[in-house]
């Protein structure tokens with residue numbers, strides 16, 4: 001059989017078998033629209049709220065603080081625009097980091113076009129945004145800061161609780177994109193203390209196209225969609241109930257996430273030490289930093305990452321480079337650029353990401369294949 005090794009868990013995780021079964025079982029039921037007053041609708045409403053309770057327990061927030069969205073992108077869009085819709089009379093200045101996902105950066109670019117002002121914080125040499133940097137960017141008219149928890153390209157973890165603390169001292173609303181943190185590092189939304197927090201199901205073995213935005217009680221928010229009272233008037237439209245049920249099942253499985261984290265930690269150690277031993281010229285991005293165990297961003301100086309990705313793909317191994325556009329073409333990573341890394345590193349960095357179903361021998365095979373590709377291309 002053709003070799004297939006999937007090392008792109010940060011792009012999306014495989015669907016857990018248990019999730020697949022839960023969604024299928026739901027599909028066998030005759031449920032109505034959760035907003036309908038009849039029995040069919042009310043049955044659907046019960047399933048929706050049961051799922052919300054499970055997800056709230058997994059995140060340590062209140063069920064009423066969760067709105068279901070179509071994923072991390074919509075959660076990020078809604079968090080920023082929805083908050084600013086509600087507070088734009090107070091101030092028009094927003095703080096972001098240059099490391100954010102495009103769903104944050106491009107929302108901000110739109111807001112800039114309609115009159116908001118953005119301060120874009122550049123990371124320090126270690127690829128980190130610190131609470132001190134955020135503090136220095138605060139102005140009297142700052143209303144919102146949006147800084148991600150775990151970076152999706154490097155796996156570097158931010159001090160999100162520290163960032164929330166400095167913002168709250170200055171009466172600033174905080175949004176945290178926790179899409180790459182949920183299930184990957186211990187995440188307790190109560191401790192983190194962000195006012196808004198984005199998560200996505202397909203990064204935690206759930207279905208694609210479903211996510212959540214946690215809006216802490218009392219946070220000003222005026223939704224960005226119109227035409228229905230669902231999700232307590234914060235996100236109109238009939239809920240994606242099959243997706244929500246799959247999401248809840250995935251969150252139930254995350255109870256084993258401590259086991260997942262330990263497992264990924266072993267994989268990361270194994271993989272990175274083999275790379276260092278076999279390919280001494282390789283550079284592990286953020287090696288000394290606090291990182292999630294699920295991502296290894298590694299540069300192979302002298303080999304363009306596009307070339308490496310295509311050669312690995314030909315060998316049946318799926319990896320990614322910093323930024324894949326929707327067209328599938330590759331552009332330079334804005335994250336590695338913001339870290340002020342040399343072009344030689346930026347252009348040769350590959351993101352390997354793994355998880356629950358990755359086998360150590362797949363990583364050994366990957367190291368061997370990379371060695372062969374380097375020999376061929378160098």
Ligand SMILES: Cc1ncc(COP(=O)(O)O)c(C=O)c1O
Pocket residue numbers: 010011070071072073074076101103148150151152177179180200201202209211
């Ligand atoms: C940090 C981060 N934020 C947001 C998103 C977008 O999430 P989704 O694919 O669910 O729209 C991603 C997806 O890669 C991500 O890594």
